[in-house]
Amino acid sequence: MWDYTDKVMDHFRHPRNVGVIENADATGQVGSLVCGDALKLTLKINKETEVIEDAKFETFGCASAIASSSVLTEMIKGKTLAQAAKITNQDIADELGSLPAEKMHCSVMGMEALEAAVQSYRQGGKPVVFEQESEKIVCHCFNVSEEAIIKAIRTNHLTTVEEVTFYTKAGGACGKCKGEIQKILDKVNACEVPATASSPEKKFADLTIVEKIKRIEKVLEEDIRPQLNMDGGSVELVDVEGMTIKVRLKGMCSGCLAADATLKGFIERVLKEKLDPAVIVEKA
Amino acid sequence: MKLIYLDNNATTPVAGAVFEAMKPYFVEKYGNASSMYPLAAESHHAMEAARKQVADLIGAAYPDEIIFTSCATESDNTAIFSAVRSFPTKKHIITSAVEHPAILHPLRYLKEHGYQIDYIGVDKQGRFNMSQYKEALRKDTALVSVMWGNNETGTVFPIAEIARLAKAHGALFHTDAVQVIGKMPLDVKNTAIDMLSLSGHKFNAPKGVGALYVRRGTRFTEFMMGGHQEKARRGGTENIPYIVGLGKAAELAKARADNKDTLAKMAALRDRLQEGLLSKIPDSKLNGDPDHRVPNTVNISFGYVEGEAILMHLNEYGICASSGSACTSGSLEPSHVMRAMGVDFQFAHGSVRFSLSEDTTQAEIDKVIEVLPGIIENLRKISPFSRLKK
Numbered sequence: 001m002w003d004y005t006d007k008v009m010d011h012f013r014h015p016r017n018v019g020v021i022e023n024a025d026a027t028g029q030v031g032s033l034v035c036g037d038a039l040k041l042t043l044k045i046n047k048e049t050e051v052i053e054d055a056k057f058e059t060f061g062c063a064s065a066i067a068s069s070s071v072l073t074e075m076i077k078g079k080t081l082a083q084a085a086k087i088t089n090q091d092i093a094d095e096l097g098s099l100p101a102e103k104m105h106c107s108v109m110g111m112e113a114l115e116a117a118v119q120s121y122r123q124g125g126k127p128v129v130f131e132q133e134s135e136k137i138v139c140h141c142f143n144v145s146e147e148a149i150i151k152a153i154r155t156n157h158l159t160t161v162e163e164v165t166f167y168t169k170a171g172g173a174c175g176k177c178k179g180e181i182q183k184i185l186d187k188v189n190a191c192e193v194p195a196t197a198s199s200p201e202k203k204f205a206d207l208t209i210v211e212k213i214k215r216i217e218k219v220l221e222e223d224i225r226p227q228l229n230m231d232g233g234s235v236e237l238v239d240v241e242g243m244t245i246k247v248r249l250k251g252m253c254s255g256c257l258a259a260d261a262t263l264k265g266f267i268e269r270v271l272k273e274k275l276d277p278a279v280i281v282e283k284a
Numbered sequence: 285m286k287l288i289y290l291d292n293n294a295t296t297p298v299a300g301a302v303f304e305a306m307k308p309y310f311v312e313k314y315g316n317a318s319s320m321y322p323l324a325a326e327s328h329h330a331m332e333a334a335r336k337q338v339a340d341l342i343g344a345a346y347p348d349e350i351i352f353t354s355c356a357t358e359s360d361n362t363a364i365f366s367a368v369r370s371f372p373t374k375k376h377i378i379t380s381a382v383e384h385p386a387i388l389h390p391l392r393y394l395k396e397h398g399y400q401i402d403y404i405g406v407d408k409q410g411r412f413n414m415s416q417y418k419e420a421l422r423k424d425t426a427l428v429s430v431m432w433g434n435n436e437t438g439t440v441f442p443i444a445e446i447a448r449l450a451k452a453h454g455a456l457f458h459t460d461a462v463q464v465i466g467k468m469p470l471d472v473k474n475t476a477i478d479m480l481s482l483s484g485h486k487f488n489a490p491k492g493v494g495a496l497y498v499r500r501g502t503r504f505t506e507f508m509m510g511g512h513q514e515k516a517r518r519g520g521t522e523n524i525p526y527i528v529g530l531g532k533a534a535e536l537a538k539a540r541a542d543n544k545d546t547l548a549k550m551a552a553l554r555d556r557l558q559e560g561l562l563s564k565i566p567d568s569k570l571n572g573d574p575d576h577r578v579p580n581t582v583n584i585s586f587g588y589v590e591g592e593a594i595l596m597h598l599n600e601y602g603i604c605a606s607s608g609s610a611c612t613s614g615s616l617e618p619s620h621v622m623r624a625m626g627v628d629f630q631f632a633h634g635s636v637r638f639s640l641s642e643d644t645t646q647a648e649i650d651k652v653i654e655v656l657p658g659i660i661e662n663l664r665k666i667s668p669f670s671r672l673k674k
Contacts, residue, residue: 012596018666033669034629036590036609036618040668058668062592062609066666 005097011067027127028117037061064103141173204276238284246284293639299488305532309525334531341534343471357386359481359496362507367427370503374426381624410439425455433463437572438581451476466537489533493526551579560653585631589663
């Protein structure tokens, strides 16, 4: 038995604004019979002020899907399109008190229908079916794109595959994409940490010579020179051949007895760590 | 508000007589059945009496063919892993596409570990595909595990025939009989069934106790490894009060299953509910095999509406039922049983199961027939798909 708040049950039992607005200025739809939940949102919008004067919905789905749709229509009425467009799925859930974690995708559906409706208005009122923008579909059972998953992770600070499933339904059926969802989670959550070095998307070995130089320079500038500077030295990039990076030590480092140790033990170690374990650093 | 409990396939109340039988074994008769004094002997004798009662319930030839477990999930896991450990060279298992997760999940694990699993399909009415099964049987089939009655639709499979064919191919045969206990007479000794799982709480024993039948002479490897309990087939101190409860409940269930009038009365009320709903609600249809079904179960799909929403509205009348809808389970897709039967999505999401008990009354059934049409109508009013069919 789900733990539904009184407000969820109230909106489920007595849904507000049920129906379809005739000659609506905007029509947004999301979901399908296959998915098990669907929402059609129609809006009456004042062309001068862009204020949403009326909103109606039709929903196929469980109690929380109906409640999310109902409360959404109440939330957006009287708001301008710009204000309404800022509503997130979390706002919808908050308005209902809360939703069980497993049901968060119902609030996401509300947000998506609203997005589609806003787009519909911009296109002269032609009905718009919410579609994942990206080409890349991760979950084929529920047709969930990588972008939708990334958005859900960022908006709701998700950390586990199970949470992603609760919010987007991705991975909820056959489960084949769970590995891929984990990878997306790893990637997004790694990016959330303010990174010093850019997390290398492309392998170092596959970069063009110019890209390689840029990446090397970045590491030299951020991670290596500040250290050398403290000892009154520095380093200069001379050449790149495949995985071999040729550098020249400068300042105090150039004549230092420990120059070889600095080159291999520090510069090469850092470059291996930041770029690729296969890189070799040599004295030019 | 008086509860109208029509979810007896999910669980049942503990019968008063069962609870009474259990009571002395908590505070007074607490002996460990393995110990060597009269207090322990009392526990031991109570347990052996229960073993006999459970053996009688399913028509086992010998009480020692009954192993007490904690639940049917444990019984199912034990049967599967016993079969593969006892026949390590056989790497093939056959099951059906509509099994309980207690079968499907261990088999998925085995599949990931090199076993080949064949899932026998069902037709639109949920009937077992016998010809597909015959073709699937192989020399290296270690185990065939097919449920006796389906929990969602109540469909009863021809287990005697399925077991006979398994035996003819030298494979072990196991059946999850959880949903048929107390709903039809059973006589395993005259079948080729090697192992059978049952669960106490589905027939008025408490939750947390079950049993596995293992025919004498069947190769067996224990699942719960530990002490010598249950003739070293299931380690762990025996749960005497619950085993006593299971025994008493078995006695009651056997009386029910052997009483044609009780079963017929239950079936008549079930059919009344089925006819009432199908005739009053447009775009509704029966799921399952109407001719081979346990007498207490009916599963109906209501097109273009979602099951959880139906259940939530039924709650307001105190009516308890279940749905194969995605939203009522942790999973997000409609039940694998509905999908295996090829039920269309617009119907699969709106399936509702009613499961009666022998205490269900006509007044209760009529109440459901009275309120449900209005609930479906209201939900269809707010569904964007209800116009599709027009």
